[in-house]
Amino acid sequence: MHAYRSHTCADLTSANVGETVRLSGWVHRIRDHGGVLFIDLRDHYGITQVLCDPDSPVFEAVEKVRSEWCIRIDGEVKARDASLVNPKLPTGEIEVFVRDIEVLGAAEELPLIVFGDQEYPEETRLRYRYLDLRREAMQRNMTLRSDVVSSIRKRMWESGFREYQTPIITASSPEGARDFLVPSRLHPGKFYALPQAPQQFKQLIMVSGFDKYFQIAPCFRDEDPRADRSPTDFYQLDLEMSFVSQQDVFDTIQPVMQGVFEEFGGGRKVDTNWPQISYRDAALWYGTDKPDLRNPIKMQVVSEHFRDSGFAIFAKLLEQDGTEIRAIPAPKGGSRKFCDRMNAFAQKEGLPGMGYIFWRDGENGMEAAGPLAKNIGPDRTEAIRQQLGLGVGDAAFFLGGKPSSFETVAGKARVVIGNELGLTEQDRFAFAWIVDFPMYEADEETGKVDFSHNPFSMPQGGMEALNGDPLDVLGYQYDLACNGYELVSGAIRNHKPEIMFKAFELAGYGEDEVRKRFGGMVNAFRFGAPPHGGCAAGIDRMVMLLADTANIREVIMFPMNQRAEDLMMNAPSDPSSEQLMELGLRVLPKEE
Numbered sequence: 001m002h003a004y005r006s007h008t009c010a011d012l013t014s015a016n017v018g019e020t021v022r023l024s025g026w027v028h029r030i031r032d033h034g035g036v037l038f039i040d041l042r043d044h045y046g047i048t049q050v051l052c053d054p055d056s057p058v059f060e061a062v063e064k065v066r067s068e069w070c071i072r073i074d075g076e077v078k079a080r081d082a083s084l085v086n087p088k089l090p091t092g093e094i095e096v097f098v099r100d101i102e103v104l105g106a107a108e109e110l111p112l113i114v115f116g117d118q119e120y121p122e123e124t125r126l127r128y129r130y131l132d133l134r135r136e137a138m139q140r141n142m143t144l145r146s147d148v149v150s151s152i153r154k155r156m157w158e159s160g161f162r163e164y165q166t167p168i169i170t171a172s173s174p175e176g177a178r179d180f181l182v183p184s185r186l187h188p189g190k191f192y193a194l195p196q197a198p199q200q201f202k203q204l205i206m207v208s209g210f211d212k213y214f215q216i217a218p219c220f221r222d223e224d225p226r227a228d229r230s231p232t233d234f235y236q237l238d239l240e241m242s243f244v245s246q247q248d249v250f251d252t253i254q255p256v257m258q259g260v261f262e263e264f265g266g267g268r269k270v271d272t273n274w275p276q277i278s279y280r281d282a283a284l285w286y287g288t289d290k291p292d293l294r295n296p297i298k299m300q301v302v303s304e305h306f307r308d309s310g311f312a313i314f315a316k317l318l319e320q321d322g323t324e325i326r327a328i329p330a331p332k333g334g335s336r337k338f339c340d341r342m343n344a345f346a347q348k349e350g351l352p353g354m355g356y357i358f359w360r361d362g363e364n365g366m367e368a369a370g371p372l373a374k375n376i377g378p379d380r381t382e383a384i385r386q387q388l389g390l391g392v393g394d395a396a397f398f399l400g401g402k403p404s405s406f407e408t409v410a411g412k413a414r415v416v417i418g419n420e421l422g423l424t425e426q427d428r429f430a431f432a433w434i435v436d437f438p439m440y441e442a443d444e445e446t447g448k449v450d451f452s453h454n455p456f457s458m459p460q461g462g463m464e465a466l467n468g469d470p471l472d473v474l475g476y477q478y479d480l481a482c483n484g485y486e487l488v489s490g491a492i493r494n495h496k497p498e499i500m501f502k503a504f505e506l507a508g509y510g511e512d513e514v515r516k517r518f519g520g521m522v523n524a525f526r527f528g529a530p531p532h533g534g535c536a537a538g539i540d541r542m543v544m545l546l547a548d549t550a551n552i553r554e555v556i557m558f559p560m561n562q563r564a565e566d567l568m569m570n571a572p573s574d575p576s577s578e579q580l581m582e583l584g585l586r587v588l589p590k591e592e
Contacts, residue, residue: 004072004104010046014093016077021096023048024072024104026134027065029115037062038095040115041073044139048091050075052098061101068114068134070105073098122553127567129558141555145543148264149216152237152539155256161212161239166201168218169193173200173518178222180232188584194220194233197536199456200521202240203493206532207524214239216539222564227551228485228541231564240534246476246492249533250274250433253488257480257537261429264546269428274480278436283403284326287411289437292484293430295418299410302327302398305384311375314355317400325400328414329388332421333395334358339370342397345416349409351399357381358395366392404444415484429482429545436460437477440470440506450507453477456500456521457491458533463499470506476533487542490535497525 004024012021025043032038036053039062050073052062065071075096086092111127112120114134125132132138153163172179172193179193195201197219205213217238225231237256241249254274261270275293282289285298303325306314317323333339339356346354355372368381388396397413399406418424439459441452449470457475459465465473480488494500500522504514515522543555553559560566580586 001074008045009041009043009048010090012048012077012091012094012096014079017079017094019077020074020099021077022072022074023050023096025070026114027067027069027071030065030067039065039098041071042134046090048094048096049086049089050096050098056098058098058101061103062098065101065103066107068107068110068131069103070107072102072104074100122561123567126553126559126561129568133557138554141543141547141549142557144264144547145539145555145557148260148543148546149235149539151260151263152256153216155259156214156237156239159212159252159256161214162210163215164205164210164213165215166195166198166205166217168195170195170201171517171520173197180220180222183583183585185583196221197236198238199454200518202238202534203456203495203521203532204524206240206242206493207527207529211242212239213241213534217536225560225562225564228544230540230552230556230559231562232560235539237537237539238534239536240532242530242532244492244531244533246435246478246533249490249492249535250276250478253480253535253537257431257488257542260542261546265429266546266548267427269425271428271430274431274433276433276435279434279438280436282432282434283407287407287409287414288484289434289479290481290484290486291411291432291434292415292418292424292481293432294426294428294483295414295424297329297331297414297418297423299326299328299414300388301325302384302387305380305387306376306398306400309376309380311355311372314398314400320402322402323400324403325398326403326406326410327384327388328397328399328410328417329390330395330397330417330421331390331423332393333417334360334393335395336369338420339395339397342413342417345413346399346409349412351406351409354413355398356395357384357398359385359390359392361392372398431480431482431487434479434481435477436474437479438471439473439475439477439503442471448508454489454491455504455507456493458494459499459503462496463502466499466502466506478535480535480537483545485541485545486538487545488535488537490533492531492533495525495529495531497522500525 001022006022009023009025023041025041028040028042028047030037030039036051039050040047041050052059075098077094077096080093080095112124112131114131169182169192173196177196179196182192182194184190184192198215198217202213215238217236218233219236220233223229223231258270258272279289282291287299301324303318306325307318309315314325339358343353357368357370357373359366359368373381384396390396399410437453439452440449442449453475454477457477460474460476476492478490479486494503501511501514540552540556544552547555
């Protein structure tokens, strides 16, 4: 017999009754029923109930076993009494009577209990992650992640792609976040960088004549943490293709993503029609460039109904350039209690409040209620109602000013309204391509123009577009949103040096600086670069959605905490004096 097991803890069924078997695993739970000891023995695959009574030659040894001890048992498979069969377990028809036991690894007092659904502080869970990972939900999440990656690889190969690896130690590149720098021992005073993404390398692979590339790529960014973002490193499905248009990229990645969500979505509906929404429209309708289309609410501009109206706050706002009034329709939200609650929500988000109108049955039919309705009169409120398509029992909320001052709060309010009124469909994955991103943005205080997205994107209209107002230039850039999260980001690349130099010039980067920072890619483009494009899909975020959790650390094996610390491995840590001397570095004392 094998030294540790003849079967896993998920293998045994009634067909094995009468066999002598060997199992190894962890003690999940112990129960003492009148001197008969029952142990739920757990391994990665499942649970088998084993039992021991005083007639067993190893009863005293089994009595000493405690939770999470790692043990091996030999025993005889017996059928459970029909009344004791557990239909929830694959092994629920049998139990194993223990004849021999070996303790493979005893456990001290546990800092967190593996059995059950107890909640523990995240600090405890991450410090003892190896125990946390033994829990059923975490085992399920990590298995899901592994299966998703395997499925992605299979689907990419079937689509004609090959996987190629790109360097982990490279040069610094502006991908929108801070680099992790790596000091060079052989070149004192100089630094490598961990790649924020394989962006330049995958483009160089296209220049090298490889038509279709993909990689499950590790990426490193020194970012502020969020619930849906790791502060240090993450993995993405990275792909690039030659001789393609934007639509070709969409047509390639949709079957892969859709297939993965259909395979692992647990029966939830997966939309097959993925609309293409311009960045401008997404901001207007949803207040975000990653809208949740399960929520049917679309915001609308209603400025004309408030211009020169009796509501002085909005009327005066509209006298200023660049201002507008937007409405958030709220079907079924027509109660003063709900409207007051949403007004309080806006105040918590830092705005003075949120105006509202709601419609109800009155003595003479439907009537509009609320302070706004009284100020602007029945004709204007009726025009608003008709524009928004609302009726009795519905409401609308209003925000005004320059869109940049209220758009984010409006987007959040739309989400809250959709959830609280039961308008957002839960068991569904709704996808949308966000397209036509502006290439540039201007700092509101200084007016300085800089890239608003990926600097390596091809501007729509090429060189001619760059000769006009930079803020009017759109890029062949695109994101894929799903249920309020950005899952994919990509672009058709700028493969012509002269257009690249002009694009960077508008953002304040001279040709010399571009050659210095991106010399490898610029030089390559001088030697017959093909048109190419691609995208990257966040693996961690995909699995987070599939696992139905809002915290990305629930689907990463060994994540950092919110302060970018590894509590288990004690990272980051202080370097030794010898290490610093070898690298020619000195750590400055922190200023008080």
